[in-house]
Amino acid sequence: MQLSSLATQFVLEGRDHCEMAASGLLDLEKHSHDPDVVNGIFRSFHTLKGTSGIFPEYLSITTLTHAAESLMDLIRNGKVNIDSELTDLFLAVLDQVGLWLEHIEKSGALPVAADNESAGLLSALISKKEIAEGKQESSVAATVTETVVSNPLEEQLRDWLLQLEPASKASLLSALDSADKSFTAFCYTPVSDSFFFGDDPVSLVHTVEELLLLEVSKVLEVQFDLDYDPFVCNLRFMAVAAADIETVREIFGYVEDQISLLALTPQLFIPESPPVIEETKIQTAPEKPENLQISSSQEQGVTAVDAGGKKNTYIRVDQEHINTLMDLVGEMIIAKNSLPYLVRRAASFYKAPDLADEIDMKHGTINYIVSGLQETAMQMRMLPVARAFERFPRLVRDISKKLDKKVRLIMTGEDTQADKDVIDMLGDPLIHLVRNSLDHGVETPSERLAAGKAEEAVITLRAFQDKSDIVVEVEDDGRGIDPERIRMKAVEKGIITSDSAASMNDEEAIQLIMAAGFSTNDVVTDLSGRGVGMDVVMNMVTSLGGSVRAFSTPGSGSRMRLTLPMSMAISKILIVCQNGCTYGIPADDVMESMINVHKSRVTTVNGYPGLEVRGELLPLYSLSVQLEMSGDRSIKPGFSAVVVKIKGEAVAIAVDSFQDISDVVVKPLAGMLQKHPYYNGSTILGDGSITFILNMQEVIKNANHP
Amino acid sequence: MPITLETSEKQSFISIRGVTEPDEGDELLSLLREHPGISVDLSGMEHLHTALLQMLISAETPIAAWPQDTFWRKCMTKNPPALPLPEETP
Numbered sequence: 001m002q003l004s005s006l007a008t009q010f011v012l013e014g015r016d017h018c019e020m021a022a023s024g025l026l027d028l029e030k031h032s033h034d035p036d037v038v039n040g041i042f043r044s045f046h047t048l049k050g051t052s053g054i055f056p057e058y059l060s061i062t063t064l065t066h067a068a069e070s071l072m073d074l075i076r077n078g079k080v081n082i083d084s085e086l087t088d089l090f091l092a093v094l095d096q097v098g099l100w101l102e103h104i105e106k107s108g109a110l111p112v113a114a115d116n117e118s119a120g121l122l123s124a125l126i127s128k129k130e131i132a133e134g135k136q137e138s139s140v141a142a143t144v145t146e147t148v149v150s151n152p153l154e155e156q157l158r159d160w161l162l163q164l165e166p167a168s169k170a171s172l173l174s175a176l177d178s179a180d181k182s183f184t185a186f187c188y189t190p191v192s193d194s195f196f197f198g199d200d201p202v203s204l205v206h207t208v209e210e211l212l213l214l215e216v217s218k219v220l221e222v223q224f225d226l227d228y229d230p231f232v233c234n235l236r237f238m239a240v241a242a243a244d245i246e247t248v249r250e251i252f253g254y255v256e257d258q259i260s261l262l263a264l265t266p267q268l269f270i271p272e273s274p275p276v277i278e279e280t281k282i283q284t285a286p287e288k289p290e291n292l293q294i295s296s297s298q299e300q301g302v303t304a305v306d307a308g309g310k311k312n313t314y315i316r317v318d319q320e321h322i323n324t325l326m327d328l329v330g331e332m333i334i335a336k337n338s339l340p341y342l343v344r345r346a347a348s349f350y351k352a353p354d355l356a357d358e359i360d361m362k363h364g365t366i367n368y369i370v371s372g373l374q375e376t377a378m379q380m381r382m383l384p385v386a387r388a389f390e391r392f393p394r395l396v397r398d399i400s401k402k403l404d405k406k407v408r409l410i411m412t413g414e415d416t417q418a419d420k421d422v423i424d425m426l427g428d429p430l431i432h433l434v435r436n437s438l439d440h441g442v443e444t445p446s447e448r449l450a451a452g453k454a455e456e457a458v459i460t461l462r463a464f465q466d467k468s469d470i471v472v473e474v475e476d477d478g479r480g481i482d483p484e485r486i487r488m489k490a491v492e493k494g495i496i497t498s499d500s501a502a503s504m505n506d507e508e509a510i511q512l513i514m515a516a517g518f519s520t521n522d523v524v525t526d527l528s529g530r531g532v533g534m535d536v537v538m539n540m541v542t543s544l545g546g547s548v549r550a551f552s553t554p555g556s557g558s559r560m561r562l563t564l565p566m567s568m569a570i571s572k573i574l575i576v577c578q579n580g581c582t583y584g585i586p587a588d589d590v591m592e593s594m595i596n597v598h599k600s601r602v603t604t605v606n607g608y609p610g611l612e613v614r615g616e617l618l619p620l621y622s623l624s625v626q627l628e629m630s631g632d633r634s635i636k637p638g639f640s641a642v643v644v645k646i647k648g649e650a651v652a653i654a655v656d657s658f659q660d661i662s663d664v665v666v667k668p669l670a671g672m673l674q675k676h677p678y679y680n681g682s683t684i685l686g687d688g689s690i691t692f693i694l695n696m697q698e699v700i701k702n703a704n705h706p
Numbered sequence: 707m708p709i710t711l712e713t714s715e716k717q718s719f720i721s722i723r724g725v726t727e728p729d730e731g732d733e734l735l736s737l738l739r740e741h742p743g744i745s746v747d748l749s750g751m752e753h754l755h756t757a758l759l760q761m762l763i764s765a766e767t768p769i770a771a772w773p774q775d776t777f778w779r780k781c782m783t784k785n786p787p788a789l790p791l792p793e794e795t796p
Contacts, residue, residue, distance in 0.1 A: 202756040214780040224765040230731045235760050
């Protein structure tokens with residue numbers, strides 16, 4: 001079902017508030033009663049309640065968040081201390097709201113049994129509130145009814161009065177002081193489909209005589225774009241009228257469920273509790289711009305618009321639009337790459353060197369513009385790794401509690417950025433690794449004390465940038481991995497021979513945990529370390545063009561390192577030729593390249609060729625041999641060589657010749673080639689030909705070389 | 707027609723006159739989309755339906771001239787001062 005733009009906005013903002021509140025609750029556990037954090041959580045519940053209020057069909061959300069907000073208010077006022085049990089309750093409320101938002105997104109409505117789903121939570125919230133307020137325990141049913149009946153719009157109205165400009169407050173107080181009249185404040189939030197019922201809310205407000213103050217605002221921040229739906233009501237009217245409450249109530253009689261009324265008194269301008277902090281601005285959620293601000297001009301013509309300072313910094317864009325833009329940029333790069341071929345053709349085939357120079361100059365200009373376009377388009381897809389990390393405070397808290405372990409989570413480098421696809425796909429491997437750390441790496445408090453360690457274990461999630469890669473590490477100070485036991489298990493499972501096991505150093509042995517077939521349940525329980533799904537982690541990361549490396553010191557802890565490309569969309573490659581075919585080598589792997597290498601620089605050691613590069617002898621491989629090509633596979637005189645870095649080691653690859661270094665759009669392989677280990681993907685070159693991008697690690701892997 | 711596009715050599719603006727109905731929302735919407743940033747003359751406007759008011763607020767439309775009734779100015783002004791505004795000359 002297609003959601004209205006207003007409901008879509010509600011779902012998006014609702015999710016943001018659920019995440020912010022959950023993150024705040026976890027912070028609160030660490031920093032007992034930080035008022036800023038408490039206010040932030042209160043604000044999130046308050047906004048969830050307020051925005052859901054304009055959709056009568058989402059009443060369950062309004063009711064539940066209203067109850068949570070009321071309890072949070074007591075915490076805010078210091079009447080209740082938040083503890084682990086209350087945190088669990090609030091987190092469960094947020095989980096429930098999150099599930100409902102997901103349901104709304106899929107079906108446009110709440111589940112039929114929504115009220116039943118939340119009945120337990122609602123009772124718990126109300127009961128906690130009543131106990132805190134010292135009320136006699138009454139039946140749950142009665143309190144639920146009371147909560148449903150209470151009008152959540154009233155608190156919005158109170159907040160609005162408190163936040164009025166000082167001059168307005170002074171004028172109203174002065175009017176209250178001097179006049180014999182009654183004054184009424186009201187908040188009117190028409191339902192979103194009110195136009196379809198023939199309502200004209202502004203007309204109703206206009207009938208209120210002697211409006212001293214009126215503010216019209218948008219309930220949800222909806223962009224005026226192509227998706228804008230003018231027939232969904234999204235306005236809220238806040239006002240103060242010089243009339244008694246009954247007169248105003250009569251005017252709004254047939255929309256009484258959409259209005260809140262307060263008889264104006266001076267006490268309403270005095271805050272009862274600490275002020276709520278300003279709404280936090282986060283990158284994914286647009287800053288809530290206030291209403292249009294208009295300054296008058298007596299001149300005929302345009303009246304200036306003053307947005308009251310900063311305009312929106314962020315806008316939400318459908319991901320499809322960004323993907324289309326990236327595809328177009330990719331096509332543009334392919335088209336641009338054809339120009340150097342045209343230059344060569346103009347010079348050699350058409351014998352027009354002047355024309356070739358001109359095309360070359362234009363290529364330079366187009367290249368500059370396309371690079372800027374590409375960078376901007378890629379930047380639009382960049383997200384902070386915090387997005388992948390944000391679930392872990394909750395996950396670590398819940399699992400460690402369940403396992404009866406004490407664990408502190410430290411996260412660093414959350415601002416490190418990577419492409420949205422990389423960030424999205426990073427989540428699952430990280431969950432595997434953190435779960436493994438919690439389940440198998442971290443010891444119980446008593447084991448830790450016996451081992452002379454602090455009772456509380458530390459798991460560190462760390463991200464940083466390394467050239468064009470993003471590195472993410474999961475480290476714990478648990479029991480570590482015993483390489484000897486890994487060797488034994490690997491031999492037992494037939495993954496390696498006992499001879500290979502004996503010749504392996506400890507670091508190599510630890511990498512065996514990522515071998516397919518190593519991770520089975522019995523291994524997990526037998527081994528004092530990891531095992532669950534490590535091959536799954538490995539497969540996920542390598543499918544993104546990344547790598548996984550394990551480090552461990554038995555007794556002191558383990559560190560798993562994931563290295564991934566920051567962006568998967570556009571890559572720089574070195575195009576090489578071998579036996580008449582072209583291949584792309586990822587430029588990130590290339591350390592240097594050499595042409596016309598003299599045979600005298602090739603030395604054979606123990607029957608294996610090596611290439612002397614600045615006094616150092618590097619293993620030399622022939623690309624034609626490695627790719628098992630037919631025909632002449634010998635290294636020819638005057639060959640070219642590429643020095644690449646594989647697992648931190650420099651190796652030389654002999655090729656026939658080089659072409660260009662080029663930015664290309666790498667497309668994944670399909671069909672039979674999809675699983676081919678040697679190729680990361682394919683691309684279209686400037687002359688229209690298709691070439692494969694090599695996975696150098698795999699190409700070298702099976703080399704018959706020491 | 708209560709909603710018209712007025713074009714002169716100097717500038718274009720949308721004029722809204724009389725009492726508007728929700729059906730006129732489509733017309734105003736297409737004019738605002740076709741002419742981003744265009745201003746609106748409300749001096750001859752008697753009533754603006756909520757759908758159209760909401761549209762002017764969402765599009766942050768500059769107001770070239772206000773109607774006689776100060777109620778509408780309050781509707782479209784952020785943090786309006788309390789107590790009735792002085793009467794405006796359109």
